[in-house]
Amino acid sequence: MTIVETPLKALGADRVTTEAGVHLIARTYHKGARLDPHMHRESQLIYASAGTMQVTTPRGRWLVPPDRAVWVPARHAHAIDMLADSQMRTLYFELDWLERETHHLRLDTEFVVQVSPLLHHAILTLFERNGEAERARLLVRLALLELRRTDDSATFIPLPRDPRARRAADLVLASPASAGDIATLASRIGSSARTLSRLFAAETKLSFKAWCQRARIAAAIERLSMDRTLSVKTLAADLGYASVPAFSHAFRQVTGQTPTEFAGQGMIATPAPAPRASRGQR
Structure with a gap:
């Protein structure tokens, strides 16, 4: 480079x-x-x-x-x-x-x-x-x-230097929603789950699970930056979360805010209420 x-x-x-x-x-x-x-x-x-x-x-x-x-x-x-x-x-x-x-x-x-x-x-x-x-x-x-205010690392994704861990990180970043479990990822890069877990903890100061969660939330923020019309429900599904509450909980763990609170920046679309049916349609 x-x-x-x-x-x-x-x-x-x-x-x-x-x-x-x-x-x-x-x-x-x-x-x-x-x-x-x-x-x-x-x-x-x-x-x-x-x-x-x-x-x-x-x-x-x-x-x-x-x-x-x-x-x-x-x-x-x-x-x-x-x-x-x-x-x-x-x-x-x-x-x-x-x-x-x-x-x-x-x-x-x-x-x-x-x-x-x-x-x-x-x-x-x-x-x-x-x-x-x-x-x-x-x-x-x-x-x-x-700048004396607390360093905000919520949107920081530390990158490991070890070639095996870096390959694993690149795979997750390329497709955060389909990262899979650590054993599957380790087999893809020719390593073991135990080794990969140790490398991530040592080089990123995060567990592999926590690192993947941060990568998924960072992907959420990135997508919202590019398309403000995305609903929270659609985004949660696209990133592999089973439900909106699960996504909201993960979002809060990383950013300290729920997606709704984060919407105060005008970055998350609030779905419009469904139109009321006329009497003839009820």
């Missing part, structure tokens, strides 16, 4: 500098667009105010819907896939500025943070380009302070 170091000047003319060491870039991408594996000299906070992204690094894969943002440290390889039309807003931080201005923040590894209303408005306000330098400086620092 070729990894390119991409300078900021190559990202287009939509670059704005808020102060020495901090830069903003706004881009619009269509569904299906892909940014191949690359890295930057700067650390970055990537946020899509609309649309859903998938960010992949050597550690794993994150689904990043509009209520989350991803932090990628400088010179960390990453690829980005657009699962829907996306309005990307990215803050880039030069390393000397970051070392000078941040305290007690662990920013040396990639992570996803849930975007509070405060962080959402701080980022969007930075892109208003009204020229108020002091206001921009305060907004940048406010955005960084919001």
Whole structure:
């Protein structure tokens, strides 16, 4: 896999500098667009105010819907896939500025943070380009302070490095609904269930069952990002759940929300009520 170091000047003319060491870039991408594996000299906070992204690094894969943002440290390889039309807003931080201005923040590894209303408005306000330098400086620092919020790993799928476990993971990710049991999967990759279970626990910090469940819920979020007309009932059936309650329970275990609560983001379609029959049809 070729990894390119991409300078900021190559990202287009939509670059704005808020102060020495901090830069903003706004881009619009269509569904299906892909940014191949690359890295930057700067650390970055990537946020899509609309649309859903998938960010992949050597550690794993994150689904990043509009209520989350991803932090990628400088010179960390990453690829980005657009699962829907996306309005990307990215803050880039030069390393000397970051070392000078941040305290007690662990920013040396990639992570996803849930975007509070405060962080959402701080980022969007930075892109208003009204020229108020002091206001921009305060907004940048406010955005960084919001990164102190708990790392949200609900949409993170850690990827094992062992070739056998990675083949198994790829099979599950390709078809989450038909992953089958661990014994069947192990036989497909020429391993044993015991070995595969041990590898997943050691390399992903999740049991194989928990890992598969997270992969299925991530697939649910991905599908909802691409087709908002999907009903919860249809999605549950497509992903192999026996019932909507079973799907809802699994969804809550991974995301901390039920599908109905998650619908507050406008991503899940609520079925329309059945039309009332006229008297002649009763």
